[in-house]
Amino acid sequence: MLLTSHALNRQQPQSACHTGLQEGAAATLRASRHQQQARSSGRAVCRTAGQSAAEPQTASREDLLSNVDEAEQAHSNGVGALRHDHHYSNGALPTEPRDVGHGVRVRMQDLHKEFTTRQGTSVVVSGITTEFPPGQTVALLGPSGSGKTTLLRMIAGLEATTSGRILFDDVDATAMTVQERRVGFVFQSYALFKHMTLAENISFGPRMRGFDIDIDARVNELLELVELPGRGNAYPQQLSGGQRQRIALARALAVNPRLLLLDEPFGALDPQVRRSLRKGVKDIIARVGVTSIVVTHDQEEAFDIADRVVIFNRGKVVQEGTPEEVQNHPNSPFALYFTDVDVNRLPSTCQFMKRMGLQRQGKPFVLFRPRNVRMCDCAPQDAGARGFVPATIRDLVDLGPQQRVFLRFDDREEIEMLLVGWAAERPSQLELQQRVYVRVDPSDCMPYFPDEIASQ
Numbered sequence: 001m002l003l004t005s006h007a008l009n010r011q012q013p014q015s016a017c018h019t020g021l022q023e024g025a026a027a028t029l030r031a032s033r034h035q036q037q038a039r040s041s042g043r044a045v046c047r048t049a050g051q052s053a054a055e056p057q058t059a060s061r062e063d064l065l066s067n068v069d070e071a072e073q074a075h076s077n078g079v080g081a082l083r084h085d086h087h088y089s090n091g092a093l094p095t096e097p098r099d100v101g102h103g104v105r106v107r108m109q110d111l112h113k114e115f116t117t118r119q120g121t122s123v124v125v126s127g128i129t130t131e132f133p134p135g136q137t138v139a140l141l142g143p144s145g146s147g148k149t150t151l152l153r154m155i156a157g158l159e160a161t162t163s164g165r166i167l168f169d170d171v172d173a174t175a176m177t178v179q180e181r182r183v184g185f186v187f188q189s190y191a192l193f194k195h196m197t198l199a200e201n202i203s204f205g206p207r208m209r210g211f212d213i214d215i216d217a218r219v220n221e222l223l224e225l226v227e228l229p230g231r232g233n234a235y236p237q238q239l240s241g242g243q244r245q246r247i248a249l250a251r252a253l254a255v256n257p258r259l260l261l262l263d264e265p266f267g268a269l270d271p272q273v274r275r276s277l278r279k280g281v282k283d284i285i286a287r288v289g290v291t292s293i294v295v296t297h298d299q300e301e302a303f304d305i306a307d308r309v310v311i312f313n314r315g316k317v318v319q320e321g322t323p324e325e326v327q328n329h330p331n332s333p334f335a336l337y338f339t340d341v342d343v344n345r346l347p348s349t350c351q352f353m354k355r356m357g358l359q360r361q362g363k364p365f366v367l368f369r370p371r372n373v374r375m376c377d378c379a380p381q382d383a384g385a386r387g388f389v390p391a392t393i394r395d396l397v398d399l400g401p402q403q404r405v406f407l408r409f410d411d412r413e414e415i416e417m418l419l420v421g422w423a424a425e426r427p428s429q430l431e432l433q434q435r436v437y438v439r440v441d442p443s444d445c446m447p448y449f450p451d452e453i454a455s456q
Helices: 005-009 021-041 061-079 148-156 198-209 215-225 241-253 271-288 299-305 323-328 333-339 351-356 421-429
Strands: 106-117 120-132 137-141 163-168 183-187 259-263 291-296 308-313 316-321 344-347 365-368 373-375 389-399 402-408 414-420 435-440 446-448
Touching: 106 148, 120 148, 120 316, 137 148, 137 299, 148 183, 148 259, 148 291, 183 241, 198 215, 198 241, 215 241, 215 271, 241 271, 271 299, 291 299, 299 323, 308 323, 308 333, 316 323, 316 333, 323 333, 333 365, 333 446, 344 351, 344 414, 351 389, 351 435, 373 414, 402 435
Parallel strands: 137 291, 137 308, 183 259, 259 291
Antiparallel strands: 106 120, 106 163, 308 316, 344 365, 365 446, 373 435, 389 402, 389 435, 402 414
């Protein structure tokens, strides 16, 4: 099956990841039937001016391009990109997938994306320059509207850049089509074909590309990988949500992508299944060795699954690093505020902050984590001399290995204290309305303006 260089280089229509699945499925089935009919009958003929009638018959150029475009657009509309190479000597599609190795290194150079409407121009991604190492899992973490999904779509080729470059290893991929980038997609909605068995879903990509491999063996290998052996004849509706997501991952890996993109992959699952599936997906990605990018707004999810975390806000990278670096050394008020949903916020002029001797730097509010609050072990008469401030216990919450203590100061300001490990036994000796003495080290506090933690 041949394609002209014009067809391969043609810009694909821009379409949303999560829409057009039914239309895509119908288009794909039509394309598959047309290809089978063309192969079986050999009736379609494509001749150049100098071609003799005795030459072998092939599919007509118009029919072939139409069929392939339908199938490829179906994948662009939400099923996942079929694998293409961007180095074809004569426009021919590959006959088998290549080994992934350790995935591709993804680099972005001064990347911008703007949308223009009647209301004006909206800057969604602003001047992003960063690099994702090959073979690692990177989590794009940020609130809704921060630009993380738009960045993922630009990396995938589903959204054109306004300016800047995207490079895969040392190759400029900015103008490549979705198919040429060789990416696999895993979506929150699974995007599985309900009328196909699990085996047919997984083998869809390799069959459409005509890979010269033992497809049945490939399907069985992937079913083993996602811990669903022998389930190839089942249908998606017979599976749980977690199992469907595993099949979606297997389908994305079936065409050996060099880059795997996961858009809120666990968002539709309940918390218990989500935690279990995260570990399974993390292990699978590590075994395959493909570079993976996960979009999420869930802090626990990002820190659990990723080798590297990139925090987004207002279209810019706020901080990036290992999960430990981002958690333990936030570089800005937003990084601290967003990575700890229970962070304490107090006016910098309140009684507690004044007693701590905090340098306000002219900022009206202060952030600090519940785990940094310390309770006094000394006698009440010594607490004031040691810098501790009296507070009243408003509530106690037992979380097993952790204990949360909610405190109210005499000026009516409230904070939360987190007790972990041996200190978690202390609430058994604490009671509601009891007076205690607490402090926080000024070095653990971060003054801020409200605008510094805003997401819009």
